[in-house]
Amino acid sequence: xxxxxHKADFDAFDHTPAIEYxxxxxxxxxxxxxxxxxxxxxxxxPGGAIMPFYDALPDYPLKHVLTRHEQAAAHAADGYARxxxxxxxxxxxxxxxxxxLVTGLxxxxxxxVPMVAITGQVxxxxxxxxxxxxxxxxxMALPFTKHSFLVEDPDELYPTIxxxxxxxxxxxxxxxxxxxxxxxQFAACNDNGYRRLKEAVPPIASPGLEAAALxxxxxxxxxxxxxxxxxxxxxxxxxxxxxxxxxxxxxxTLLGLSAISNDHPLYIGWPGMHGQASVNRAIDxxxxxxxxxxxxxxxxTGNASKFAPNAKVIHIDIDPSELGKVVKPTVGITADAKAAxxxxxxxxxxxxxxxxxxxxxxxxxxxxEKMHEETAxxxxxxxxxxxAIKEIAGExxxxxxxxxxxxxxxxxxxxxxxxxxxxxxxxLGTMGFALPAAMGVAxxxxxxxxxxxxxxxxxxxxxxxxxxxxxxxxNIKVAILNNGYLGMVRQWxxxxxxxxxxxxxxxxxxxxxFAAAYGLAGKTIHPGGDIEEAVKWANETEGFAIVDFHIDSxxxxxxxxPSGMSVSEMIEEHA
Amino acid sequence: MPETTGTAIxxxxxxxxxxxxxxxxxMTLQNKRMPVKNLEVNMGxxxxxxxxxxxxxxxxxxxxxSLLELLEDVHEVWEPGN
Numbered sequence: 001x002x003x004x005x006h007k008a009d010f011d012a013f014d015h016t017p018a019i020e021y022x023x024x025x026x027x028x029x030x031x032x033x034x035x036x037x038x039x040x041x042x043x044x045x046p047g048g049a050i051m052p053f054y055d056a057l058p059d060y061p062l063k064h065v066l067t068r069h070e071q072a073a074a075h076a077a078d079g080y081a082r083x084x085x086x087x088x089x090x091x092x093x094x095x096x097x098x099x100x101l102v103t104g105l106x107x108x109x110x111x112x113v114p115m116v117a118i119t120g121q122v123x124x125x126x127x128x129x130x131x132x133x134x135x136x137x138x139x140m141a142l143p144f145t146k147h148s149f150l151v152e153d154p155d156e157l158y159p160t161i162x163x164x165x166x167x168x169x170x171x172x173x174x175x176x177x178x179x180x181x182x183x184x185q186f187a188a189c190n191d192n193g194y195r196r197l198k199e200a201v202p203p204i205a206s207p208g209l210e211a212a213a214l215x216x217x218x219x220x221x222x223x224x225x226x227x228x229x230x231x232x233x234x235x236x237x238x239x240x241x242x243x244x245x246x247x248x249x250x251x252x253t254l255l256g257l258s259a260i261s262n263d264h265p266l267y268i269g270w271p272g273m274h275g276q277a278s279v280n281r282a283i284d285x286x287x288x289x290x291x292x293x294x295x296x297x298x299x300x301t302g303n304a305s306k307f308a309p310n311a312k313v314i315h316i317d318i319d320p321s322e323l324g325k326v327v328k329p330t331v332g333i334t335a336d337a338k339a340a341x342x343x344x345x346x347x348x349x350x351x352x353x354x355x356x357x358x359x360x361x362x363x364x365x366x367x368x369e370k371m372h373e374e375t376a377x378x379x380x381x382x383x384x385x386x387x388a389i390k391e392i393a394g395e396x397x398x399x400x401x402x403x404x405x406x407x408x409x410x411x412x413x414x415x416x417x418x419x420x421x422x423x424x425x426x427x428l429g430t431m432g433f434a435l436p437a438a439m440g441v442a443x444x445x446x447x448x449x450x451x452x453x454x455x456x457x458x459x460x461x462x463x464x465x466x467x468x469x470x471x472x473x474x475n476i477k478v479a480i481l482n483n484g485y486l487g488m489v490r491q492w493x494x495x496x497x498x499x500x501x502x503x504x505x506x507x508x509x510x511x512x513x514f515a516a517a518y519g520l521a522g523k524t525i526h527p528g529g530d531i532e533e534a535v536k537w538a539n540e541t542e543g544f545a546i547v548d549f550h551i552d553s554x555x556x557x558x559x560x561x562p563s564g565m566s567v568s569e570m571i572e573e574h575a
Numbered sequence: 576m577p578e579t580t581g582t583a584i585x586x587x588x589x590x591x592x593x594x595x596x597x598x599x600x601x602m603t604l605q606n607k608r609m610p611v612k613n614l615e616v617n618m619g620x621x622x623x624x625x626x627x628x629x630x631x632x633x634x635x636x637x638x639x640x641s642l643l644e645l646l647e648d649v650h651e652v653w654e655p656g657n
Contacts, residue, residue: 138595139598142598142599142602142603142606143602143606146647147647147648148599150595167647171645319645320638320641320642320645321638321639321641321642323638324634324635324638325638
């Protein structure tokens with residue numbers, strides 16, 4: 001077959017109707033591969049090297065969301081993937097379009113989010129020539145992706161995109177990049193073949209399951225530590241069953257929040273740098289740590305050599321390279337969280353409740369914390385804002401948080417009762433994540449409430465997305481906790497740099513006026529103002545609304561275990 | 576960096592041929608800070624073979640082997656003699 005596409009100049013596509021390129025060219029194969037993967041929504045930004053794809057796009061039932069920055073496209077795809085469990089898709093052109101995606105790819109990689117990013121590349125004859133908008137995005141993305149492809153053979157385009165989806169969702173999920181030269185998008189394709197991948201999930205070793213069950217039966221002071229892997233595997237029910245069967249208290253990582261309802265009597269909180277002091281102390285004292293779908297991040301362990309010093313450790317993770325990476329497990333199981341917990345439950349027919357006194361001990365240790373929280377609850381500030389959002393937005397609300405102090409306050413004080421209702425950038429800690437990620441969440445669940453909680457630093461990093469939100473009519477409410485600082489950095493400066501607030505005081509726009517400039521609704525609430533009324537107003541506003549809560553500029557997140565230290569060096573507010 | 580032992584453990588890997596697969600492989604060695612003491616590569620069009628000597632405890636080396644084996648275009652990773 002004559003390759004008519006090669007006749008087109010790869011740098012100056014003349015927009016000849018797609019029908020000229022029938023029966024099938026690369027850009028059409030790309031769209032077909034996306035359709036065959038069941039994709040409905042794409043987030044992206046066009047440019048020279050991806051123009052053939054965008055030219056084909058209107059002929060297919062694929063809904064493209066034009067973001068105002070490629071980074072936002074990546075975060076929106078990420079938010080969509082986290083909320084739905086499906087693979088999120090983002091698109092960008094070569095050069096700066098591709099480099100702008102990189103933060104989003106790294107964010108998804110660190111939190112094991114399934115995503116496929118498709119980038120245009122300069123045409124094959126122009127590659128390696130330092131051509132206009134040429135970057136080696138495949139090479140650049142290597143450390144931040146599960147896999148990256150450069151498709152140089154048009155016949156490989158369709159199967160490569162299909163493979164990218166399979167890699168993204170198989171085993172431990174993650175982002176995959178597919179870089180497609182412009183002339184490949186024009187070129188005729190002959191192969192629709194699709195080769196399946198090697199099996200990524202190994203079978204579970206049953207001796208490990210039996211050993212884990214035995215340790216749980218014998219433990220007097222066990223704790224289940226549940227991570228993002230529980231949500232990714234849809235293993236929330238198995239987590240509750242395992243906890244209830246054994247009477248074991250449950251804690252979660254930051255990304256594990258909402259894997260179990262905060263109302264559940266066995267849920268005791270979350271540990272780590274800013275986790276509850278009582279939870280950190282419980283881990284310090286426990287005799288068995290059942291860690292499932294988590295990777296012992298340094299924000300959880302602090303000084304790993306002093307983490308859970310009295311505990312035998314059962315570590316379940318789908319990624320075998322995580323076992324023993326930070327904490328040496330007594331029993332290590334390479335498995336999907338759901339399958340592993342089902343397997344352990346299968347060995348737990350008869351269990352005596354050995355943990356009643358342990359639960360009572362933990363409950364007692366939480367009394368002063370709860371009393372402190374109750375005292376602060378009615379005051380103007382983060383706790384009351386979290387309470388108001390939950391109370392007014394209701395049980396179905398999904399909370400998307402940015403990165404910093406507000407993220408920790410949300411994790412500490414928001415009551416998560418709906419599964420997978422907490423979305424945040426945990427591993428990479430990407431400021432600017434929340435607003436675009438919420439676009440993905442809101443698009444996936446247009447009839448459910450989505451609230452963003454962000455700081456005045458992070459919200460400004462992708463605030464251009466108000467235009468996308470307006471165009472799409474997305475139902476997103478935003479609460480800015482505005483302290484006029486890069487609050488978490490300022491807090492570290494206060495604690496560890498003798499209050500030298502170097503480059504952390506920060507100004508921003510009047511968000512009410514800023515929102516109005518986009519034709520959107522905004523409100524400013526000053527200290528002492530009516531938090532509940534403002535949240536109610538936002539909740540009742542159709543579509544988007546932003547509330548700029550001005551809060552105490554030097555409010556801190558407590559407790560805090562300084563980086564690399566242990567629970568014995570924890571800084572507490574009332575200490 | 577992992578604890579060093581002064582005694583290198585050899586591992587061998589077979590992967591897809593060409594520069595891209597090798598690039599991904601080398602990037603992973605560097606990205607995960609594997610303590611590579613020595614590296615020999617025999618790159619072919621169809622298949623590339625790498626022999627690495629890692630200066631770390633055996634258990635750590637086995638974890639690195641799992642990590643390398645999970646790479647999409649790595650076909651096989653093994654310890655010579657085992």
